[in-house]
Amino acid sequence: MIRYITAGESHGPALTAIVEGLPAGVPVTQNDIDTQLLRRQQGYGRGGRMKIESDKAEVLSGIRFGKTIGSPVTLLIRNRDWQNWTATMAQFEKPAEEVARITVPRPGHADLAGRIKYGFDDIRPVIERSSARETAARVAAGSLSRVFLRTLGIEIGSYVSAIGSSCETACSPAVEELLAKGAESLSMEADQSPVRMLDKSAETGAMAAIDEVSRQGDTLGGIVELFITGVPMGFGSYVQYDRRLDAALIGALLSIQAIKGAEIGHAFDNARKPGSQVHDEFILSSADGLSRRSNRAGGLEGSMSNGQTMHLRAAMKPISSLVSPLHSFDLETLQPTLSRFERSDTCAVPAAGVVAEAVVAPVIANALLEKLGGDHLEEIKSRLEAWRLHVASAFQA
Ligand code: EPS
Secondary structure (H helix, E strand, O other), rough: OOOEEEEEEOOOOOOEEEEEEEOHHHHHHHHHHHHHHHHHHHOOOOHHHHHHOOOOOEEEEOOOOEEEEOOEEEEEEEEEHHHHHOOOOOOOOOOOOOOOOOOOOOOOHHHHHHHHHHOOOHHHHHHHHHHHHHHHHHHHHHHHHHHHHHHHHOOEEEEEEEOOOEEOOOHHHHHHOOOOOHHHHHHHHHOOOOOOOHHHHHEEEEEEEHHHHHHOOOOOOOOEEEEEOOOOOOOOOOOOHOOOHHHHHHHHHHOOOOOEEEEOHHHHHOOOOHHHHOOOEEEOOOOOEEEEEEOOOOOOOOOEEOOEEEEEEEEEEOOOOOOOOOEEEOOOOOOOEEEEOOOOOOOOHHHHHHHHHHHHHHHHHHHHHHHHHOOOOOHHHHHHHHHHHHHHOOOOO
């Protein structure tokens, strides 16, 4: 099973990830990792930091001659900005010059609870580790599971359906066509847009809205649509709560900084409708086997994959670092004051889609490994092929 852990502060020397449990024999290129890191850095509405960084992963272990070797993979992404923070973020010696302590929490951020929980006299350490900069390490880590899945015909993709109130009015027919080619085709199309939207009028509206809130010193959130194609029936299980695949997927999405809600399929819409308008009816044909009239369940029934495209949705709140201050107070004087500005983005929803793709990749890879086992890619490939044939044979007379 794949496990990973990340380390690193936003303005420390580097971010690191150790990924354990990847099978041996998965072909990985430097480009497979760095392409995802570059995608994460894009998007209309990003702040000054992305102009400083040019994220690249150094592979310190676990890959030999372009293939995983089954041992833990260590990834290191250096923070270029570190050179500007050596005094503030010094590991050992406190610098001679005064380092300003931060004592005014930003509403909506980890500042307040983090400062009290860890007993700091300065909010800086909370800002450093709660920062979404950490997602660079998770994108690098996730890129390995993503390659593993791609070699098995399982692809992950996303697009942005809403930024602020600018949203797609209906699900674009282009989505179905792109998904038919695999979910990565959908992502490649979305990547052509500065806001990763497929609908041009929504894109124009979103960019204008980002400009407008930026002028006002404000921020915008939005909604990411995530798709996974090629997952066969029967991953995950209903038999125990911690084997439920839907819960693991939603948990992964909610672990992303600023993501406050997630759903599978049309969960919230479905809740307002009778069952006859919700459940995806079966069509059995001798030519095509099993298909469905719809996919409102988002590819999961009974917490298991049902063979349809998986569709998840995540809601990102507006980033809580605002140029225009909100009401706050000073934790030292306990006097009301306005919140301080910490450099940030106006909108990071396009990047959140890339991060969402990365965090669900190990979840799907683990569901696959739980179902099929295996330590080497070729072994897993043949087991998956056999499972796909077994499932298809169930619907043939
Ligand atoms: C981010 C890096 C950060 C922020 C942003 C995301 O860099 P800095 O703090 O140096 O500007 O731009 O982080 C936040 C929005 C946050 O609340 O911490 C990145 O690499 O994605």
